[in-house]
Amino acid sequence: MGRKVFYISDGTAITAEVFGHAVLSQFPIEFEQTTIPFVETLTKAEEVKQKLNDCFITTGERPLVFHSIVNPEIRAIIYSSEALDYDFLNTFVAPLEQQLGVKAEPRIHRTHSIDNAAYNDRIDAIHYAMDNDDGISLKNLDRADVILVGVSRCGKTPSSLYLSMQFGIKAANYPFIAEDMDNLKLPSELKAHKKKIFGLTIDPMRLHEIRNQRLEGSTYASLRQCRMEVKEVEMMFKKERIPFLNTTYHSVEEIATKILSETGLERKMF
Amino acid sequence: MGRKVFYISDGTAITAEVFGHAVLSQFPIEFEQTTIPFVETLTKAEEVKQKLNDCFITTGERPLVFHSIVNPEIRAIIYSSEALDYDFLNTFVAPLEQQLGVKAEPRIHRTHSIDNAAYNDRIDAIHYAMDNDDGISLKNLDRADVILVGVSRCGKTPSSLYLSMQFGIKAANYPFIAEDMDNLKLPSELKAHKKKIFGLTIDPMRLHEIRNQRLEGSTYASLRQCRMEVKEVEMMFKKERIPFLNTTYHSVEEIATKILSETGLERKMF
Known part of the structure; x- marks a missing residue:
């Protein structure tokens, strides 16, 4: 049984998977991976938080969470769990805002959209x-x-x-x-x-x-x-x-x- | 003409593209994007560095580089250019090494491999x-x-x-x-x-x-x-x-x- 990993998103979670998979593939160990897409409501976010906390209690290890959650309220709920968060979107958005002199306008479903x-x-x-x-x-x-x-x-x-x-x-x-x-x-x-x-x-x-x-x-x-x-x-x-x-x-x-x-x-x- | 962005990798650059695209899609502006995959030799890395520096001179703006370069020597050459580097692999590998108590063993072409x-x-x-x-x-x-x-x-x-x-x-x-x-x-x-x-x-x-x-x-x-x-x-x-x-x-x-x-x-x- 490898370390538990969750890919979580308010969208498809494909980007979270690709990102987490690329990072974790650098490690020579096994992971047990679960993807939870479409966490679009606060209720669903609370359920996911509970799941992460349960996982911590059961395994004694804090699960790893790779996420690409755009909605700040939903993100806050996931953050408040016992899991370790790796948030690649926000890690890079702040320095880019400064460089570009433009505020990010996070919108859900923009990555994989049909709007083009x-x-x-x-x-x-x-x-x-x-x-x-x-x-x-x-x-x-x-x-x-x-x-x-x-x-x-x-x-x-x-x-x-x-x-x-x-x-x-x-x-x-x-x-x-x-x-x-x-x-x-x-x-x-x-x-x-x-x-x-x-x-x-x-x-x-x-x-x-x-x-x-x-x-x-x-x-x-x-x-x-x-x-x-x-x-x-x-x-x-x-x-x-x-x-x-x-x-x-x-x-x-x-x-x-x-x-x-x-x-x-x-x-x-x- | 939007800000110049380069996706660079010693592999396929697909992960660098997916990652950069997800981050940049949060911004309501245009980018001019170029992908440079398979930067597998120091000579090729020097050429890419030159290209990035030329881009800075021509546009007067430091180009953005999203990369997933596994080889440290090649990475160092890209880092030494005038571009702004956003390195999602290394940003997350160090904290994960600490959490997991395991050293990363970066290997090229592991993300998209046929070894499974x-x-x-x-x-x-x-x-x-x-x-x-x-x-x-x-x-x-x-x-x-x-x-x-x-x-x-x-x-x-x-x-x-x-x-x-x-x-x-x-x-x-x-x-x-x-x-x-x-x-x-x-x-x-x-x-x-x-x-x-x-x-x-x-x-x-x-x-x-x-x-x-x-x-x-x-x-x-x-x-x-x-x-x-x-x-x-x-x-x-x-x-x-x-x-x-x-x-x-x-x-x-x-x-x-x-x-x-x-x-x-x-x-x-x-």
């Missing part, structure tokens, strides 16, 4: 990624910001979706399949958009593991097949001078940001 | 959401954590994908279409999993706007059609006692976290 034109672009990008996944359609490539290509299960789909969700980037993706391998080349529809093409590759052993989880014992999943496909596709990337990235040791966050970094595409924020 | 079993579950959840989007398949509903239902373009797809990407939740989704409306009921395949069903609805006017962007002037997009579909579906939700949420004024972050909050599904962290 960019939000529609983001939803468009998500639908675009869905509609242009896995080579389903090659008709809309003129609207793509980037076109990811590679063998089946090398990470194209999660990367395309992450690019759309997090950064509002329109990413299409196209798979090279077993039947293509004898004479592998870029389809003419893709060739017309070559500047947008970015390749993904993966170590054959890892690909074999991933495909085996999906279709155990199949030719598709065999190490021999994985080796052959990866070799053919990497050769083609080099011949066509398509920039590419090996996804084996990278999370979708890392893959997506490396793609943006190498292509120079702008990261939008929501 | 949960990462595979997350990728599975993303593929699940793709394969079970828009009623494509009703065969895998026994594996779903939640099944989102509602009219076309009420927010099911982005919400399903966000649930999978951010929280590792397996979300299927199913649309009620115009042809269903005369005698609207839950298909028997869904009825078998009724406890997992969660409804989404939307204001007809907003639905009309969204559909018009897609198919302007169509019957599908007409306000009359939108009103009728929303009314029928909401009536069915009530009759079947399906919990539901109006998405009109909510971002995908808010919709997804509200669904988790109301269904009691666990939020995983990656």
Whole structure:
């Protein structure tokens, strides 16, 4: 049983989670984490305070609280509990007010709001990624910001979706399949958009593991097949001078940001 | 031209962006934002320092830097620039070390790493959401954590994908279409999993706007059609006692976290 940690917010608590998780991941110990979002009323705040105090009594240790509570009355109630508060919003807001010469105007739900034109672009990008996944359609490539290509299960789909969700980037993706391998080349529809093409590759052993989880014992999943496909596709990337990235040791966050970094595409924020 | 802000990291810089964006969104002014990820070498750090100093000279204002740099040598170089540093990692790591009685072991790329079993579950959840989007398949509903239902373009797809990407939740989704409306009921395949069903609805006017962007002037997009579909579906939700949420004024972050909050599904962290 690790130390108890609570992520608390009067909004989604996503920011509190991201913040707390980043800080706690620096420590080589286990934590037991609970998220409490939408603490929007004083009654709810009192319930949470009680929960924190109970936790202290039960465990004998003060629970850690990472929060991003905008409402000052609700924040005061959480502060008055036995928990240890780590309040990243207010820690930085005061020095920034001084620097900027502007008073903060805390408003709930501003971080993840739909009050900006960019939000529609983001939803468009998500639908675009869905509609242009896995080579389903090659008709809309003129609207793509980037076109990811590679063998089946090398990470194209999660990367395309992450690019759309997090950064509002329109990413299409196209798979090279077993039947293509004898004479592998870029389809003419893709060739017309070559500047947008970015390749993904993966170590054959890892690909074999991933495909085996999906279709155990199949030719598709065999190490021999994985080796052959990866070799053919990497050769083609080099011949066509398509920039590419090996996804084996990278999370979708890392893959997506490396793609943006190498292509120079702008990261939008929501 | 707003005040210049830089998000800098030796990793993806996603955490620096989320953190800085949350803090700055409290201020009613414009910022001009630049993200510089993967500052992994001293040479690159010196280049970034030069860029920050140039920015100070050009604008006459010290740029703001939000960073999550784990490597101390690289951090020192950024600190030595003319920029104003807001370092949320280190601000909180020292007090936490004292509280926990454990030294932090900063390691790069720990926040968004694939070094945990949960990462595979997350990728599975993303593929699940793709394969079970828009009623494509009703065969895998026994594996779903939640099944989102509602009219076309009420927010099911982005919400399903966000649930999978951010929280590792397996979300299927199913649309009620115009042809269903005369005698609207839950298909028997869904009825078998009724406890997992969660409804989404939307204001007809907003639905009309969204559909018009897609198919302007169509019957599908007409306000009359939108009103009728929303009314029928909401009536069915009530009759079947399906919990539901109006998405009109909510971002995908808010919709997804509200669904988790109301269904009691666990939020995983990656």
